[in-house]
Amino acid sequence: MMKNKQFGMVLTFLIIVILVINLIIFMPKQKEEIKIGVILPLSGNAAVYGVSAKEGIDLALEELSTDESIKIKLIYEDSQCNSEKAVSAARKLINVNKVKIIIGHICSNAAMAVAPIVEENKVILLSPGASSTDLTNAGDYIFRNRQTISGEVSKIAEIAYKKFDINKVAIIYVNNEYGVNAKGIFKTEFEEEGQIVSTEAYEQDATDFKTQLTKIKQQEPEAIFLAGYIKESAIIIKQATELGLETQFFSTLGIEGQELLDTAGESAEGIIYTAPMFDVKSDERIIKEFVNKYKIKYEKEPTYVFAANGYDALKILALNIKKCDTNTECIKKELYNTKNYPGVSGTTTFDENGDVNKPVMIKTVKNGQFVPYETK
Amino acid sequence: MIEAYFIHLLILIGIYIILAISLQLTIGFTGLLNLGHIAFFAIGAYTAALLTLNGTPFIIAFLLAGIFAMIFGFLLSFLTKKLKGDYLALATLAFTFVIYSIALNWTGLTRGPLGLPGIPKPSLFGFGFSSNFSFLILTLIIALISYFIIKKIVNSPFGKVLEAIRDDELATKVLGKNTFKMKSYALAISAFFAGIAGSLYAHYITFIDPSSFTLLQLIPILVIVIVGGLASLKGTIIATIVLILLPELLRFVGFPSSVVGPARQILYALILILILIYKPKGFYGKVELE
Numbered sequence: 001m002m003k004n005k006q007f008g009m010v011l012t013f014l015i016i017v018i019l020v021i022n023l024i025i026f027m028p029k030q031k032e033e034i035k036i037g038v039i040l041p042l043s044g045n046a047a048v049y050g051v052s053a054k055e056g057i058d059l060a061l062e063e064l065s066t067d068e069s070i071k072i073k074l075i076y077e078d079s080q081c082n083s084e085k086a087v088s089a090a091r092k093l094i095n096v097n098k099v100k101i102i103i104g105h106i107c108s109n110a111a112m113a114v115a116p117i118v119e120e121n122k123v124i125l126l127s128p129g130a131s132s133t134d135l136t137n138a139g140d141y142i143f144r145n146r147q148t149i150s151g152e153v154s155k156i157a158e159i160a161y162k163k164f165d166i167n168k169v170a171i172i173y174v175n176n177e178y179g180v181n182a183k184g185i186f187k188t189e190f191e192e193e194g195q196i197v198s199t200e201a202y203e204q205d206a207t208d209f210k211t212q213l214t215k216i217k218q219q220e221p222e223a224i225f226l227a228g229y230i231k232e233s234a235i236i237i238k239q240a241t242e243l244g245l246e247t248q249f250f251s252t253l254g255i256e257g258q259e260l261l262d263t264a265g266e267s268a269e270g271i272i273y274t275a276p277m278f279d280v281k282s283d284e285r286i287i288k289e290f291v292n293k294y295k296i297k298y299e300k301e302p303t304y305v306f307a308a309n310g311y312d313a314l315k316i317l318a319l320n321i322k323k324c325d326t327n328t329e330c331i332k333k334e335l336y337n338t339k340n341y342p343g344v345s346g347t348t349t350f351d352e353n354g355d356v357n358k359p360v361m362i363k364t365v366k367n368g369q370f371v372p373y374e375t376k
Numbered sequence: 377m378i379e380a381y382f383i384h385l386l387i388l389i390g391i392y393i394i395l396a397i398s399l400q401l402t403i404g405f406t407g408l409l410n411l412g413h414i415a416f417f418a419i420g421a422y423t424a425a426l427l428t429l430n431g432t433p434f435i436i437a438f439l440l441a442g443i444f445a446m447i448f449g450f451l452l453s454f455l456t457k458k459l460k461g462d463y464l465a466l467a468t469l470a471f472t473f474v475i476y477s478i479a480l481n482w483t484g485l486t487r488g489p490l491g492l493p494g495i496p497k498p499s500l501f502g503f504g505f506s507s508n509f510s511f512l513i514l515t516l517i518i519a520l521i522s523y524f525i526i527k528k529i530v531n532s533p534f535g536k537v538l539e540a541i542r543d544d545e546l547a548t549k550v551l552g553k554n555t556f557k558m559k560s561y562a563l564a565i566s567a568f569f570a571g572i573a574g575s576l577y578a579h580y581i582t583f584i585d586p587s588s589f590t591l592l593q594l595i596p597i598l599v600i601v602i603v604g605g606l607a608s609l610k611g612t613i614i615a616t617i618v619l620i621l622l623p624e625l626l627r628f629v630g631f632p633s634s635v636v637g638p639a640r641q642i643l644y645a646l647i648l649i650l651i652l653i654y655k656p657k658g659f660y661g662k663v664e665l666e
Contacts, residue, residue, distance in 0.1 A: 078640065081474065082635075091385075109585045180483070
């Protein structure tokens, strides 16, 4: 009896030991956790865009968490769109958390200030939102998957003189890095064919543009190019109509949103603008899936393209991490080799500067709806 | 690796010490509610950046940054000759906006909102301060020199007159002192140090744009001066260290990522309010601001 009991115990013990050893040997190998730093404006002026990008990134992470072959940990830091704060955040992520990859920056000033640090430490920076043209040549480790301003603006300039046969254009632009860049590119592109009769700047968050519009009106332009954001652009269109300035408006992706229809009303009809292929109402399968998942998780629509950019950013990185593991040089090389990645924000191909040129489409407002513009 | 992060923080502390003690000279010691300090900082940063980008040696650009800011300090003191208290605060605040607008709109010179990228790291007599550690040494030496100069000034007879102006300007005038001249010197000296701090900032971050020099950036420096205590250099230095390190420490508090931005700022504000409730004059404040 006693012997039997002892024997039983030894047997159970042996079985347990064998099981444990088995488990250790044959357990699916746990991948090393990869830390990715995320620097976004999570508070302050640009927080809406930062939070939007964050939601996209979080959604991508949730999807990746079901994938056994990769383990990603995100560390968020707030830049407040301030270059000094962004530098502190980058230093902390790189030196303390030892991240090798950073997704970050909606604001170009923050991106430009961080650029030398990531270059020095050989850390990959993938920006979902910085627009500055200076970032193109800022370094080898710097990528962005936001459409460059030049891609959009040259397209709209081309449409203006080719499709609309317009020769005299006035530009009204927001006096920040985005507006100044867009104005400059439009001017160089358009002046090859036509004439810029007037350029007027306004400060962000301004609400009265009658001075600039009156000056523009005196020059009798055939069209006006709006380089700015939805809030101000909507008011500009409304006030232009009030002043009897009935011209064709051209703009970029900043213009699409309910706010335009609410503020400008009928005056918004017929405006021509470029938009990324990302469209909430698109029928394309990947976009539909993304929008549905986003709606389930956050109970709202992904209004800003930054959500899609952020989502794509993490997905693209994950894809390359799978190939390269933690080898930064390899990830960098693979990023440059990324061709025609079917992203939610459009087909993504990085060029030799780490910029993307996603396809853009031309859209217009028709009967209070944002619809693709039919070229005749 | 982790040292690199501390070195970065120490450099920021060094730059902010220069900025804060020079602002203390006007606000705390002379009683001029000067809100134009960030404009002098901007003038220094832009002067140094533009000069070195065009090939001027660091040491000359560095000194010119201070001198240029000082000239503007003199100018501002002449323009605000007859103003006092709140009115002076408003006029100097306007100066901040003017300098910001110039930086934003004189695109030919400053590249406007595009900012100035690629500002070179300083080099002195053939020795390059390209590593952050050597830059830290440079910053600390300059901060230390600035501290001793300002300490010397406030302890000198001239400094005593400044304090007399703060406490009772009329009485000082009756004693036969040219208070305007004294005030204008104080403002110019303070502007000089803000200018050299701006130069260090530009060379350290290597990218400047007008958004770094707004009213929003002035507030932290003002907070340092008040939390440190008016007319106390020791307090100012302690406050600089505390207020630069505090938000960094909050990075290590494990907030859920959904509230990470706002939560840190709420906590930061809360701590500031508590400090001022328990220490209404700041750490070592001697006087109260009227």
